[in-house]
Amino acid sequence: MTTLTDIARPRQSSTLAEAPVSLASDERPLAKRLGPGRRRQGAAALGPLVLLAAWVAGSASGVLDPRTLSAPWTVVTTTAELVADGRLQSNLAVSTQRAGLGLLLGILFGAALALVSGLSRVGESLVDGPVQIKRAIPSLALLPLLILWLGIGEPMKVITITLGVFVPIYIQTHSGLRGIESKYVELAQTVGLSRAAFVRKVILPGALPGFLLGLRFAVTAAWLSLVVVEQINSTSGIGYMMELARTYGQTDVIVVGLVLYGLLGLLSDGAVRLLQRRALSWQRTLNS
Template sequence: MSDTHAIGARRALAPARLREVVRPSNGAGFGLSRYKRFASSIVILLLWQGASMAGLIAPRTLAAPTTIVATAWELILSGELPHNLFVSLGRVAAGLLIGVSSGVTLALIAGLSKRGEEIVDAPMQMLRTLPFLALVPLFILWFGIGEAPKIALVSLGSAFPVYLTLFAGIRGTDPKLMEAGRVFGLDRAGLIRHVVLPGALPSGLVGLRYALGSALLSLVIAEQINATAGIGFLINDARDFLRTDVIVVGLVVYALLGLLADALVRTVERRALAWRPNLIKG
């Protein structure tokens, strides 16, 4: 009987011991581990700066980090960087609006109807394999060299990720949930509204994250088409004058835009999917 009581006591203490193991020892240790991930990046920057100061890296090959920071500050103060950034954001916003709307609409048509899939899916699968650079001459012939071909390229780049992920999410709806909906008396429209679309929402948000990245990549290509403003124009103009510092500033801006866009979608995802019990918060 004593052995039984001892085993029961150990089982009762197990969850508490597990919590002690999982819980960080103190807040300072947890905060320190959070910053360790940036250590390698800081080391690379220091080595880069040291090689530039030692003359191992020529300014025409790659400007030093301090030079890049100074150049970025000059471009901000002169208003050149904010102006070009505003132009690029306008192109991305217009392209995303068209591309995401088209992707969602086509995914709903193909995902909710077998006939719709037969009509829509095959052309979408063929179009998504076309390289963007091959479409540039055709878009110039169709839309000219103004803003239209740039927005069209961004739209095309953002439509396919949304279509593919949302279509897969709709078709991947759990049959048991569909059957439960029918038991509760939902008709086809009710099943789509209350079962299919909420179940496909996580896949659709993943597609939106991919679409934002594809939109920025498309923008890099689009702003090579006779652009007179935008981050791509800033980079091309700097290339002609061998200004590697300005080129790196433009690349950093593209990277930060991608990071901010992903963080925005993650925030929307946490709010829109708060009903999911397996959602990790924090």
């Protein structure tokens, strides 16, 4: 097991300490211009609205062939019909359940492996190598093997999503664990914190930004994996609805499914970003 000092890698700060004060003051305006700053209300919706406007204009002018891409008003009508007969709700519920279960398992699995690898040299030797190998192999490339092992039922679909989720959770959480600044380690040793207290009060809060960043990647990976697995001999879900529409040449239903996937991804990413702002508010307090 590593000592408290081994958990964090010290960062070089002498260069910053020796920098002239005038340099720091000169760079402040540049940092304000180039920094992310605070986004205005509704700024995140600007891109999708521009895309929607281009879609409407292309359909109204005849540039977009309705056989190639259905018009927005056709998609709205088709959505209303799917809602009226209950198909949309039932397939959406199944897809959300699959993605949610795979995401939950992937988060638990990836976070557990990151803790084992990040808090122990032995654990890192045993865990990090296999995870990096899995990182180099796309989860979808494992589909033929998973189908042979598990068949084409729900376990195969959930495990495929889990495999796509746990890698970004592991990578970012492990990076957060190893990126704890050495001054916090020294402070913990000075006040005599036990290893358990050090992990609970320093390591886990310090790794939280990395975990939440990994969660953003993981949410996207969950929906990407879901798109594929639902089109493999499924009998329910948004992907099944789209595959069935492809068989009958129903472009409007396919577009409805694509819009749903896009909205689900956008909303889930927005939820994680909101969680980031709430959970990491202490960082802004320390930096101010």
